[in-house]
Amino acid sequence: DGGITQSPKYLFRKEGQNVTLSCEQNLNHDAMYWYRQDPGQGLRLIYYSQIVNDFQKGDIAEGYSVSREKKESFPLTVTSAQKNPTAFYLCASGNGYTFGSGTRLTVV
Amino acid sequence: GDSVTQMEGPVTLSEEAFLTINCTYTATGYPSLFWYVQYPGEGLQLLLKATKADDKGSNKGFEATYRKETTSFHLEKGSVQVSDSAVYFCALSATNFGNEKLTFGTGTRLTIIP
Numbered sequence: 435d436g437g438i439t440q441s442p443k444y445l446f447r448k449e450g451q452n453v454t455l456s457c458e459q460n461l462n463h464d465a466m467y468w469y470r471q472d473p474g475q476g477l478r479l480i481y482y483s484q485i486v487n488d489f490q491k492g493d494i495a496e497g498y499s500v501s502r503e504k505k506e507s508f509p510l511t512v513t514s515a516q517k518n519p520t521a522f523y524l525c526a527s528g529n530g531y532t533f534g535s536g537t538r539l540t541v542v
Numbered sequence: 543g544d545s546v547t548q549m550e551g552p553v554t555l556s557e558e559a560f561l562t563i564n565c566t567y568t569a570t571g572y573p574s575l576f577w578y579v580q581y582p583g584e585g586l587q588l589l590l591k592a593t594k595a596d597d598k599g600s601n602k603g604f605e606a607t608y609r610k611e612t613t614s615f616h617l618e619k620g621s622v623q624v625s626d627s628a629v630y631f632c633a634l635s636a637t638n639f640g641n642e643k644l645t646f647g648t649g650t651r652l653t654i655i656p
Binding site for chain 1: 546576583586588591631635642643644646647649
Protein backbone atom coordinates (compact mmCIF):
# COMPACT_ATOMS: atom_id res chain seq x y z
CA ASP A 435 0.00 0.00 0.00
CA GLY A 436 1.20 3.50 -0.76
CA GLY A 437 1.73 5.90 2.06
CA ILE A 438 4.05 7.83 4.32
CA THR A 439 6.04 6.15 7.07
CA GLN A 440 7.37 8.16 9.96
CA SER A 441 9.73 6.71 12.52
CA PRO A 442 10.12 6.42 15.37
CA LYS A 443 6.65 6.95 16.80
CA TYR A 444 8.10 8.20 20.09
CA LEU A 445 11.50 9.80 20.58
CA PHE A 446 13.23 11.12 23.66
CA ARG A 447 16.03 13.63 23.46
CA LYS A 448 18.46 14.76 26.09
CA GLU A 449 19.38 18.39 26.40
CA GLY A 450 22.04 19.34 23.84
CA GLN A 451 21.48 16.35 21.58
CA ASN A 452 20.65 16.35 17.90
CA VAL A 453 18.01 13.86 16.82
CA THR A 454 16.77 12.86 13.37
CA LEU A 455 13.20 12.02 12.48
CA SER A 456 12.62 9.80 9.49
CA CYS A 457 9.99 10.31 6.79
CA GLU A 458 9.68 7.94 3.82
CA GLN A 459 7.02 7.92 1.11
CA ASN A 460 6.28 5.49 -1.72
CA LEU A 461 3.68 7.66 -3.42
CA ASN A 462 6.08 9.05 -6.02
CA HIS A 463 5.34 12.57 -4.82
CA ASP A 464 7.75 15.36 -5.67
CA ALA A 465 6.86 17.60 -2.73
CA MET A 466 7.40 16.77 0.93
CA TYR A 467 6.76 18.82 4.07
CA TRP A 468 7.50 18.88 7.79
CA TYR A 469 5.03 20.40 10.24
CA ARG A 470 5.16 20.87 13.97
CA GLN A 471 2.06 20.58 16.15
CA ASP A 472 1.84 21.94 19.68
CA PRO A 473 -1.13 21.40 22.01
CA GLY A 474 -4.04 23.66 21.18
CA GLN A 475 -2.34 25.03 18.10
CA GLY A 476 -2.57 24.38 14.42
CA LEU A 477 0.24 22.93 12.39
CA ARG A 478 3.20 25.16 11.61
CA LEU A 479 5.45 24.56 8.62
CA ILE A 480 9.12 23.87 9.39
CA TYR A 481 10.62 23.01 5.99
CA TYR A 482 9.41 21.86 2.61
CA SER A 483 10.94 20.43 -0.51
CA GLN A 484 9.40 20.51 -3.95
CA ILE A 485 12.10 18.51 -5.69
CA VAL A 486 15.13 16.38 -4.90
CA ASN A 487 18.21 18.32 -3.72
CA ASP A 488 16.16 21.45 -3.04
CA PHE A 489 14.29 22.64 0.04
CA GLN A 490 12.97 25.87 1.53
CA LYS A 491 12.47 27.19 5.03
CA GLY A 492 8.96 27.36 6.37
CA ASP A 493 7.64 29.61 9.10
CA ILE A 494 9.60 28.11 12.02
CA ALA A 495 12.84 26.69 10.53
CA GLU A 496 15.22 27.92 13.25
CA GLY A 497 16.84 25.03 15.10
CA TYR A 498 15.94 22.48 12.42
CA SER A 499 17.69 21.10 9.34
CA VAL A 500 16.64 18.82 6.49
CA SER A 501 18.05 17.03 3.47
CA ARG A 502 16.44 15.70 0.31
CA GLU A 503 18.88 13.35 -1.37
CA LYS A 504 16.21 10.95 -2.59
CA LYS A 505 12.68 11.50 -3.79
CA GLU A 506 11.34 9.03 -1.24
CA SER A 507 13.04 10.44 1.86
CA PHE A 508 12.96 13.76 3.72
CA PRO A 509 14.59 13.42 7.16
CA LEU A 510 14.32 16.20 9.74
CA THR A 511 17.07 16.89 12.25
CA VAL A 512 16.14 18.70 15.43
CA THR A 513 19.33 20.38 16.56
CA SER A 514 20.44 21.51 19.99
CA ALA A 515 19.72 25.05 18.84
CA GLN A 516 15.97 24.33 18.97
CA LYS A 517 15.16 25.52 22.48
CA ASN A 518 11.71 24.01 22.81
CA PRO A 519 11.62 20.85 20.70
CA THR A 520 8.96 18.93 22.61
CA ALA A 521 6.11 18.59 20.11
CA PHE A 522 4.35 16.29 17.68
CA TYR A 523 6.03 16.27 14.26
CA LEU A 524 4.12 15.46 11.10
CA CYS A 525 5.45 14.74 7.64
CA ALA A 526 3.31 15.16 4.53
CA SER A 527 3.79 14.67 0.82
CA GLY A 528 2.23 15.63 -2.46
CA ASN A 529 -0.05 18.62 -2.36
CA GLY A 530 -0.34 18.16 1.39
CA TYR A 531 -3.13 15.64 1.12
CA THR A 532 -1.23 12.72 2.66
CA PHE A 533 0.19 12.79 6.16
CA GLY A 534 2.27 10.34 8.12
CA SER A 535 1.22 9.17 11.57
CA GLY A 536 3.66 11.45 13.34
CA THR A 537 6.59 11.35 15.75
CA ARG A 538 6.18 12.58 19.29
CA LEU A 539 9.44 14.11 20.50
CA THR A 540 10.04 14.74 24.19
CA VAL A 541 13.04 16.40 25.83
CA VAL A 542 14.13 14.62 28.98
CA GLY B 543 -0.15 36.68 4.34
CA ASP B 544 -2.58 33.81 4.16
CA SER B 545 -4.48 32.88 7.30
CA VAL B 546 -7.28 30.62 8.51
CA THR B 547 -9.55 31.33 11.46
CA GLN B 548 -11.73 28.60 12.82
CA MET B 549 -14.20 28.24 15.61
CA GLU B 550 -12.74 27.99 19.09
CA GLY B 551 -13.32 24.73 20.84
CA PRO B 552 -13.91 22.49 22.53
CA VAL B 553 -17.31 21.64 21.11
CA THR B 554 -19.44 19.08 22.89
CA LEU B 555 -22.60 17.69 21.31
CA SER B 556 -25.00 14.87 21.92
CA GLU B 557 -25.18 12.01 19.47
CA GLU B 558 -27.42 12.75 16.44
CA ALA B 559 -27.09 16.52 16.91
CA PHE B 560 -26.35 18.88 14.02
CA LEU B 561 -22.76 20.04 13.72
CA THR B 562 -21.32 23.28 12.38
CA ILE B 563 -17.69 24.27 12.73
CA ASN B 564 -17.00 27.71 11.32
CA CYS B 565 -13.96 28.50 9.19
CA THR B 566 -13.03 31.74 7.46
CA TYR B 567 -9.90 32.55 5.51
CA THR B 568 -7.76 35.35 4.17
CA ALA B 569 -5.77 34.71 1.02
CA THR B 570 -4.69 36.33 -2.19
CA GLY B 571 -5.75 34.70 -5.41
CA TYR B 572 -7.90 31.59 -5.48
CA PRO B 573 -6.93 29.13 -2.78
CA SER B 574 -8.03 25.54 -2.41
CA LEU B 575 -9.75 24.79 0.91
CA PHE B 576 -9.58 21.67 3.05
CA TRP B 577 -10.90 20.05 6.18
CA TYR B 578 -8.70 17.53 7.98
CA VAL B 579 -9.53 15.28 10.91
CA GLN B 580 -7.11 14.07 13.57
CA TYR B 581 -7.89 11.20 15.92
CA PRO B 582 -5.92 10.92 19.18
CA GLY B 583 -2.24 10.11 18.67
CA GLU B 584 -2.53 9.99 14.90
CA GLY B 585 -1.64 12.09 11.90
CA LEU B 586 -4.10 14.12 9.88
CA GLN B 587 -6.52 12.60 7.40
CA LEU B 588 -8.05 14.59 4.58
CA LEU B 589 -11.79 14.76 5.18
CA LEU B 590 -12.91 16.87 2.22
CA LYS B 591 -11.77 19.62 -0.10
CA ALA B 592 -12.97 22.24 -2.55
CA THR B 593 -10.87 23.88 -5.22
CA LYS B 594 -13.05 26.71 -6.52
CA ALA B 595 -15.86 29.02 -5.46
CA ASP B 596 -19.26 27.37 -4.91
CA ASP B 597 -17.73 23.88 -4.90
CA LYS B 598 -19.10 21.59 -2.21
CA GLY B 599 -16.79 19.01 -0.69
CA SER B 600 -18.39 16.02 1.01
CA ASN B 601 -17.30 12.80 2.70
CA LYS B 602 -18.68 10.48 5.40
CA GLY B 603 -21.73 12.69 5.88
CA PHE B 604 -19.67 15.88 6.32
CA GLU B 605 -20.07 18.78 3.90
CA ALA B 606 -18.50 22.18 3.35
CA THR B 607 -19.14 24.77 0.63
CA TYR B 608 -16.50 27.18 -0.67
CA ARG B 609 -18.06 30.64 -0.29
CA LYS B 610 -15.87 33.26 -1.90
CA GLU B 611 -18.21 36.14 -1.09
CA THR B 612 -17.94 35.46 2.65
CA THR B 613 -14.46 33.84 2.49
CA SER B 614 -15.82 30.88 4.42
CA PHE B 615 -15.71 27.09 4.36
CA HIS B 616 -17.88 25.94 7.27
CA LEU B 617 -17.99 22.23 8.09
CA GLU B 618 -21.42 20.66 8.67
CA LYS B 619 -22.88 17.27 9.47
CA GLY B 620 -26.54 16.52 9.94
CA SER B 621 -26.28 13.84 12.62
CA VAL B 622 -23.04 13.27 14.50
CA GLN B 623 -21.90 10.00 16.01
CA VAL B 624 -19.60 9.19 18.91
CA SER B 625 -16.99 8.05 16.37
CA ASP B 626 -16.81 11.63 15.01
CA SER B 627 -15.05 12.75 18.19
CA ALA B 628 -11.72 14.17 17.01
CA VAL B 629 -9.92 17.42 16.27
CA TYR B 630 -10.88 19.12 13.01
CA PHE B 631 -8.58 21.47 11.11
CA CYS B 632 -9.49 23.89 8.36
CA ALA B 633 -6.68 24.68 5.91
CA LEU B 634 -5.94 26.41 2.65
CA SER B 635 -3.32 26.10 -0.03
CA ALA B 636 -2.31 29.10 -2.02
CA THR B 637 -2.98 27.81 -5.51
CA ASN B 638 -4.70 24.95 -7.28
CA PHE B 639 -1.54 23.74 -8.92
CA GLY B 640 -0.46 21.19 -6.37
CA ASN B 641 2.78 20.91 -4.43
CA GLU B 642 1.81 23.91 -2.37
CA LYS B 643 2.21 24.25 1.37
CA LEU B 644 -0.85 24.42 3.59
CA THR B 645 -1.87 27.09 6.07
CA PHE B 646 -3.86 25.67 8.99
CA GLY B 647 -6.34 26.96 11.50
CA THR B 648 -5.77 26.15 15.17
CA GLY B 649 -8.12 23.18 15.21
CA THR B 650 -11.48 22.52 16.90
CA ARG B 651 -11.82 19.64 19.32
CA LEU B 652 -15.17 17.91 18.97
CA THR B 653 -16.56 15.54 21.58
CA ILE B 654 -19.78 13.62 20.99
CA ILE B 655 -21.52 12.16 24.02
CA PRO B 656 -23.90 9.20 23.74
